[in-house]
Amino acid sequence: MSNAPHRFALIQRLLHWLMAACIIAMLFIGVGMVSTVAQTYLPLILIHKTLGVTLLVLVVIRLALRLHYGAPPLPADLPPAMKLGARLSHLALYGFMIVMPLLGLGMLWAAAYPVVLYGGIRIPALLPQSDIVHTLLWNAHFYLGFAFFALVLLHLAAGLFHALIRRDGVFDAIALLPLRDRTPVE
Amino acid sequence: MNQSGNVPRSRLGSLVLIAAVLGGGAAVFAYTAGWFSPGRLSPERMIAALTPPSGAPLGHRRNHAKGICFTGVFEANGNGVELSRAKVFERGSYPALGRFNLGTADPNAVDATVRVRGLGLQIAAADGEEWRMALINPPVFAVSTPQAFHDLLIASGKKDPEAMKIFIQANPEFAAFADWAKTAPWTASYTEEPYHGLNSFIFTDAKGGDHAVRWSLLPTVQPVPVSLAELEKRGPDFLEQEIVERVRTAGPQRWTMVTTVAGPGDPTADPSKAWPEGRRTVQVGTLVVQRIEQERDGPCRDINFDPTVLPQGIRVSDDPFPAARSSVYRKSYDLRAAEASDYPRTGTARP
Numbered sequence: 146m147s148n149a150p151h152r153f154a155l156i157q158r159l160l161h162w163l164m165a166a167c168i169i170a171m172l173f174i175g176v177g178m179v180s181t182v183a184q185t186y187l188p189l190i191l192i193h194k195t196l197g198v199t200l201l202v203l204v205v206i207r208l209a210l211r212l213h214y215g216a217p218p219l220p221a222d223l224p225p226a227m228k229l230g231a232r233l234s235h236l237a238l239y240g241f242m243i244v245m246p247l248l249g250l251g252m253l254w255a256a257a258y259p260v261v262l263y264g265g266i267r268i269p270a271l272l273p274q275s276d277i278v279h280t281l282l283w284n285a286h287f288y289l290g291f292a293f294f295a296l297v298l299l300h301l302a303a304g305l306f307h308a309l310i311r312r313d314g315v316f317d318a319i320a321l322l323p324l325r326d327r328t329p330v331e
Numbered sequence: 332m333n334q335s336g337n338v339p340r341s342r343l344g345s346l347v348l349i350a351a352v353l354g355g356g357a358a359v360f361a362y363t364a365g366w367f368s369p370g371r372l373s374p375e376r377m378i379a380a381l382t383p384p385s386g387a388p389l390g391h392r393r394n395h396a397k398g399i400c401f402t403g404v405f406e407a408n409g410n411g412v413e414l415s416r417a418k419v420f421e422r423g424s425y426p427a428l429g430r431f432n433l434g435t436a437d438p439n440a441v442d443a444t445v446r447v448r449g450l451g452l453q454i455a456a457a458d459g460e461e462w463r464m465a466l467i468n469p470p471v472f473a474v475s476t477p478q479a480f481h482d483l484l485i486a487s488g489k490k491d492p493e494a495m496k497i498f499i500q501a502n503p504e505f506a507a508f509a510d511w512a513k514t515a516p517w518t519a520s521y522t523e524e525p526y527h528g529l530n531s532f533i534f535t536d537a538k539g540g541d542h543a544v545r546w547s548l549l550p551t552v553q554p555v556p557v558s559l560a561e562l563e564k565r566g567p568d569f570l571e572q573e574i575v576e577r578v579r580t581a582g583p584q585r586w587t588m589v590t591t592v593a594g595p596g597d598p599t600a601d602p603s604k605a606w607p608e609g610r611r612t613v614q615v616g617t618l619v620v621q622r623i624e625q626e627r628d629g630p631c632r633d634i635n636f637d638p639t640v641l642p643q644g645i646r647v648s649d650d651p652f653p654a655a656r657s658s659v660y661r662k663s664y665d666l667r668a669a670e671a672s673d674y675p676r677t678g679t680a681r682p
Contacts, residue, residue, distance in 0.1 A: 173363050179662075180365035180373050182477050182655035187639055187647060190657075256664060257633060258640070259461050265643050267459065274633050276671035283665055294360060298353050305352060309345035 152318045154214045160207050161319055164200060168242070171196055172294045194249070195263040201246035208239065220313040234300060241293040248286040255279035372478055374662035377655075380484035381436050390674025391438045393663040395449050395465075398432030399571045400629030403583065403621040405454045411615035414542050414590060415534035417644030418456035420615055427618060428453045430631035431521040431574060434467060442570045443562040446512050450526040450548065451636030452618065460642035463634070465656070466526035466548060469515075472602035473508040477655035504603040516556035519565065521574045522584045522620075523554035530638060530656075531599035531648040534590070543593035543648055545606070548586035548618055575623050586618040600649040628676045635664040 153161070171193060178189035219228050253260050254272040256279045261267050272278060308316035317323060365371045378393045388396045405427045411420025419425050433440060434447030449467040456462070474480050479502045486498035499505050518524060526548040534542045562569070578584060592611045598604045626632050639647060639657040647653045667674070 173360065176360065176364035179658075180363075180371065182372050182374055182377060182658045184647075184649075184651050184654040186654045186658045256635065256668065258635070258637075259459075269459070276633065276668040280665075280669040280671075283668075298356055301356070302349050302353055305345075305349045309348065310342060 150215075151217050151314055153216065154210070157207070157210050157214060158319055158321055160203065160210065162321055164203055164207065164242070167196055167200055167203075168293075169297065171200065171245075172290060172297070175290055191263055194253075194260065195266075197246040197249050198262060198268065200242065204239065204242040207242075217318045220311075220315065223313070223315075231303070234296060234303070237296055238300060241289065241296065245286065245289060245293060248282050248289065252279055252282035252286055255282055372481055374659045377477070377481055377484075377659045378662055378666070380481050380488070383436050384488070385437070387666075388436055388438045390667050390670040390672070392432075392667060393659075394436050395432040395434055395451075396436050396438040397440055397445075398430045398449075398451075398626055398631070399574065400624040400626050400631035401429050401431065401574075401578075401620045401622060402624070402630060403427045403429075403619045405588070405616055405618055407616040408614065410613050411590065412537070414536055414544065414592070414613060414615075415644040416537045417462065417534075417642040418458055418460060419454050419462055419642060420644075423457075425457070426455045427620075428455075428630055428634060429618075429620070430626065430634075430636070431570070433570070439567075441563075441567040443517075443559060443565070448521065448524050448526075448570075450521075450524075451631065451634070452548075453634055453636065453640075456642055461640055462642050462645065463636050463640035464528055464546075464638050465636040465660075466528050468524045468526055469508055469511045469529075470525075470527060471507045471511070471605050472529045472652070473505055474502055475504050475601045475603045477651055479504075480655075504601075507603060507605070516554070517559055517562055518554045519557045519562060519569065519573060520552075520555075520577065521570055522552055522577060523550050525549045526586070528638075529602040530652050531593065531602070531650045532641070532653075533646050533648050535644050535646070543597070543599045544590045545593075546588060546590045546615075548588055551585040551587060551617075578620065578623050584620045586620075587614055588616050588618060589614050600651065602650060602652055627674070632676075633668075635660050637661065 152158070174189050174193045174196075178186055178193060219231060223231075250260060250268065251272055254270040255275045257270075257274040259267065260270070304316055304319075307313055308320075361367060365373055381393050387393070392398075405419065405425045407420050407423055407425065409420070409422030411417070414420070429450060429452040432449045432451065433442065433445040434449055435445045447467050447469060449465060451465045452463070454462045474483055482498055482502070483505070486494040489495075499509075528546045531543050531545055534544050536542065566572070574584075590613050591606060592613070593599055593606060594610055597606045597610070624630065637657045637660050638653045641647070
């Protein structure tokens with residue numbers, strides 16, 4: 146175990162925590178903005194759209210890094226069920242990261258809304274206006290948003306479980322700073 | 332966190348911490364979503380207040396539900412460029428798409444029963460930017476805030492006559508609108524109405540200078556006052572029939588777009604307050620309505636005339652209404668798009 150890389154590359158760890166903060170912000174902005182008629186609605190929806198497209202770009206970079214660097218192995222003593230759960234939940238997390246911005250863009254296109262991001266950047270429409278497509282994508286974006294949040298909570302719980310209870314190095318693999326004063330890193 | 336591996340945190344304490352993080356996270360999420368705040372003015376509550384006792388107008392806009400589509404052009408005369416660098420003000424002709432409508436939540440309302448008439452408009456600039464707006468014919472808005480608008484809908488929907496009295500006491504600004512509703516002449520044509528944006532926006536010119544403005548579309552035909560009693564005899568849909576017939580026989584109809592620039596200290600956050608007479612106005616162009624199409628399968632049906640869809644060079648001001656309208660219109664759009672089967676595109680009978 147000491148010979149295998151036990152941590153993700155620094156760029157992967159940085160991207161993980163940056164995206165974590167942005168995704169949590171996105172989920173909160175999403176449910177907050179649609180529940181208000183206050184003036185904050187407009188800046189919130191602008192941030193939501195801009196950050197969503199940014200996250201779509203970041204997850205592509207992230208996947209490329211993952212393919213290039215790989216991931217540290219899970220602890221050998223982790224029960225098979227937990228290993229499977231870890232793999233499936235990570236697949237689902239990546240899936241949400243890719244699908245959510247695409248659903249968001251698609252539902253705006255299908256509603257014939259111009260997609261204008263911060264700074265006046267416009268994303269051209271790739272779908273024609275359609276009530277049926279809009280409704281389908283809107284529902285998917287809305288309900289998957291809650292599923293995404295639930296999965297983020299589960300992921301957080303698992304991370305804390307590894308960090309606080311199992312103390313098996315899984316959390317250290319993604320932590321920006323070492324949890325224990327084991328060996329100084331970097 | 333812990334200083335060394337020699338002092339193991341108690342397992343129970345860790346589990347409690349994990350549970351607290353999860354429970355707290357979920358609770359904050361639910362709070363942000365408004366689940367603990369039934370008093371928050373949400374788009375759903377605004378739409379509930381708009382919904383008539385007979386039920387929601389399925390497949391239709393939740394307000395201004397009755398309307399008819401048009402297409403045409405916006406002919407910019409170039410005068411607007413001194414106020415805004417938006418491309419639609421550069422001298423030229425830009426495709427326009429819009430909708431004449433009535434301020435009612437009932438798509439089958441009888442025309443003579445609806446006081447407020449409106450116009451939704453989308454102008455497309457050559458570079459793909461869009462300017463959308465929704466205007467109405469009263470010269471001032473009924474109330475100062477979105478909350479007051481919600482309260483007005485609730486009060487006016489009550490059978491108890493005291494409800495409106497209490498509302499007016501709490502919202503004295505309503506008097507100016509009420510006065511207009513009582514005294515302004517009725518007309519028998521959408522083409523004889525002025526349409527006012529009412530909300531304040533900020534124009535930014537090429538040098539970066541900001542100008543608070545409001546805009547109106549003023550009719551180019553002379554309005555002919557008609558008594559309400561006369562209008563009641565003309566049938567439930569005379570406005571749609573009249574504009575179809577007028578454009579067919581008399582050709583394109585025109586409105587002059589006039590922007591009014593706020594003076595120092597003029598209220599920009601309150602559309603119920605008119606700006607004083609004599610403020611600088613700039614005629615920026617002409618809306619030409621060339622073709623009328625039925626809404627059912629017409630091009631305006633699927634357009635949300637969200638007044639915050641703005642080109643570069645125009646942005647919202649401190650007026651609270653554009654954000655509220657955007658939020659509620661979006662919800663209304665989501666609902667009617669999901670209900671499209673209740674308002675089929677083909678078929679001759681009105682629903």
